[in-house]
Amino acid sequence: MRAQPHAVAHEVLADHGVVGCAFGHRMLLVRRGSPSVAIGREIRCRCAGPKTKPIARTLRHTGGTMKTGTLDRIDQCILAELQADAGLQNQTLAERVNLSPSACLKRVQRLRRAGVIREEVAILDAARVGFPVLVISRVSLRSTTREAIGAFERKVHALPQVLQCHCVAGETDFVLVICARSLPDYQAFAQEQLGDALELENYSSDIVLSTTKFTTRLPLDST
Known part of the structure; x- marks a missing residue:
């Protein structure tokens, strides 16, 4: 560049x-x-x-x-x-x-x-600080009214285990990226914080086995 x-x-x-x-x-x-x-x-x-x-x-x-x-x-x-x-x-x-x-x-x-630089943070090694489990959860809401979506987003925002929340087009309404200390820890989180707690129609969970690539760098010189 x-x-x-x-x-x-x-x-x-x-x-x-x-x-x-x-x-x-x-x-x-x-x-x-x-x-x-x-x-x-x-x-x-x-x-x-x-x-x-x-x-x-x-x-x-x-x-x-x-x-x-x-x-x-x-x-x-x-x-x-x-x-x-x-x-x-x-x-x-x-x-x-x-x-x-x-x-x-x-x-x-x-x-x-201008908001081009949003944050300047340290990116931690999740496993080294006690969060070796990463889960990608696909969520469908019972209701997709503006009020229901807003309530869901506010609740998710308050959960520190949820690292990312994306509203998506397709078969599900949201995709969540969730960290956990262990599989039992995630199971407890899912039972307590997902499902009825967030008024979900259904959700599915994919456990990440390994990460081939992770970066926060945008390809500024590729356009």
């Missing part, structure tokens, strides 16, 4: 009184106030490259806020780095995406305010 040279240069040089003119994938630097005098060096942006694909989704930066629009290449680079390691120090992140620390911090703050 690579950023356009002119976009990178604008951020990199904004705090240094320097403007840039792009020629292909190289940048000629000149200081403000002396447009005819070149500094005498060129920079190559880590995010720049001849095979860069256009990004359809972006967010436009306007002042201190972000309006829904498209994510530019620098945003894509920042998000890719933070998806891999949300604990990166701003200085390190800025170096990786070729921005000044202040410009990088402003972009991250905008992405947070």
